[in-house]
Amino acid sequence: MIRDVEVLVIGGGPAGLCAAKAAADSGAHVLLLERDDTPGGQLVKQTHKFFGSERQFAGTRGFQIGEMLVDEINAHENIELMTDATVLGMYEDGIVTVLKDEKHLKLRPVKTIIATGAAEKFLTFPNNDLPGIYGAGAVQTLMNVGGVKPADKVVMVGAGNIGLIVSYQMLQAGVEVECVVEALPNIGGFLVHASKLRRAGVPILTRWTVKEAYGNGKLEGVILCQLDDKWQQIPGTEKDVPCDTLCLAVGLTPLAELAWQAGARCEYIRELSGHVPICDENLMTTVEGLYCAGDVSGIEEASSAMVEGRLAGYAVAVALGYDVENAQKEVDAAKAELVELRSGPMGGKIRAGIAKVEQKRGEA
Amino acid sequence: MRIEKHPILQFDRGEKVTFLFNGQEMEGYTHETIAAALHAAGVRELGHSQNLDRPRGLFCAIGNCSSCFMTVDGEPNVRVCVTKLKQGMVVEEQHGKGVVKG
Ligand SMILES: Cc1cc2nc3c(=O)[nH]c(=O)nc-3n(C[C@H](O)[C@H](O)[C@H](O)COP(=O)(O)OP(=O)(O)OC[C@H]3O[C@@H](n4cnc5c(N)ncnc54)[C@H](O)[C@@H]3O)c2cc1C
C-alpha cells in the first residue's frame, strides 16, 4: 500500500526539525522521518554551549537546543514524527521507500525536504582500518549518548572546532588526551576551544600528521611525523605515540545520496565539502518539489541549518498555498538571516561555495 | 568502562541484561547499543573484512559505514552500533560475508 503524504521531511536534525515546524505552522501536514531512535541529529551529542547569535540559541548547550526543538515538534498537531525510520530510496516516479521496524513502507509525498546531514571523512595511512581508529562523531556517540568511556589514551587528528571540542569532551569523560595533530600550519577552530585544551596541558601540534598506525588486532599506537611547506613528510621527525584510540576529526561531507537518487543535479563543490545538490534561492533542487536544507547542501553549522530548515519549510508552504502572505515574509526573513550569518570572515568559504552553486545553476 | 561521574550529563542506561559474546556471558543495559556494551567491556574487535579478513571495529557509530557488522541471533551483517541490546542476545564475531538463513 502506498501512503500519501503532503510534506515529507527526511532527517530529524536541526534543519529537519525547523523545516517541519515551519511548514506545519503554516498549516501543512508533515511527516518527519528520523532513522535514529532519538531525533536531534548532531545536537544530541553536543555538551558544549553553542556559538552563533541569540536567535539560534547561542550560549545554550547543543543537546538542550535539540530537546527544545523536539518538544515543539511533539506538541504540534500537524506533525507526525516517526523515529527508527530510515529512508532507503527515492524513485523517479516520486515514490519514497522507508525501513521502519523491519517493515518496508512506501510513501508518495507532494513535497519533500531532505535534511540528512553529513558523514565523516576518512584519512589514508597504513593500517587505518585497525579497531580503535574512530571518527570524532563515533567517539561522541559512545561517550555522550552511550555513557561509555571511549578511550584510555587518545590522539586526536584535526584542530578544527570539532577536533578541539571533542578533545575537551574526552577530558571531561576522564580520557587522557595525548595530543592534537593538525596538518595545517595553524589552528582552524576557535581559540577559546584551543586555549581550554592548552590550559589542560594538551599540546596542539601544527604541521604534523599520522604516518602510520600499528597494533595486533587493535590499535596500540601511532607514528606521527612533521610536514614541510609542500605537505611532504619530513624523514627523521617520526615520533612513536602509544595509544588505544586515534580519533579522526578531518571534516564532514554532505549525505546527498537521496537527492542524487531522485534525479537532482549534484556537483562537486570544494568549499561546501563534497558533492551537493544544486539548489535555487528557495533551496529547491533541480527536481520540482524536492528541497534540501542543512549540512546536506553544504557543511556549515547548526545555526545556519536551522535557518535553512525554516526557509525550506516556509517555501514549501508558499508553494502549497498555505498562509502565503506570512510564509513569504518568513522566507524573506530567513534569507536575510542567512546573509547575516555568513557575513563574517568565518563565512568566506561558504560564500564562495554558494557563489559556485549559483554559477552552476546559471550554466544549466 | 562506563562513565560514572560526568560534569554535564546523566545517563539513563535502562535495565541490566546478560548476553552472549562469542559464547561468553557478558552484561550490558537495554538502552545501550551492542557496540557500546562491548566497548564498555573492552571489546573493540567486532568483525573482519570480507576479503583479507582484517580485524574491524566501529568507525561512525551511527549506522553510516558498515564497519561494525556482526552476527546477531544468527542473522549476519547486523550493524551493532545502531542495534539495541536485549536480554539473551547471541552476538558473534563475523568472518566473511555471512550466510542469511532461509
Ligand atoms: C563536535 C561538533 C560540534 C559542533 N558545534 C557547533 C556549534 O557550537 N555551533 C553550531 O552552530 N554548530 C555546531 N556543529 C555543527 C552542527 O552540529 C551541524 O552543522 C548541524 O547539526 C547540521 O544539521 P543538519 O540538520 O543538517 O544535520 P544533522 O544534525 O546531521 O541531522 C541529520 C539527521 O538526519 C538523519 N538521517 C540521515 N539519513 C537519513 C535517512 N536516510 N533516513 C532518515 N533519517 C536520516 C540522521 O540520523 C540525523 O539525525 C558542531 C558539530 C559537531 C560534530
Ligand code: FES
Ligand atoms: S560503525 Fe559505522 S555502521 Fe556501525
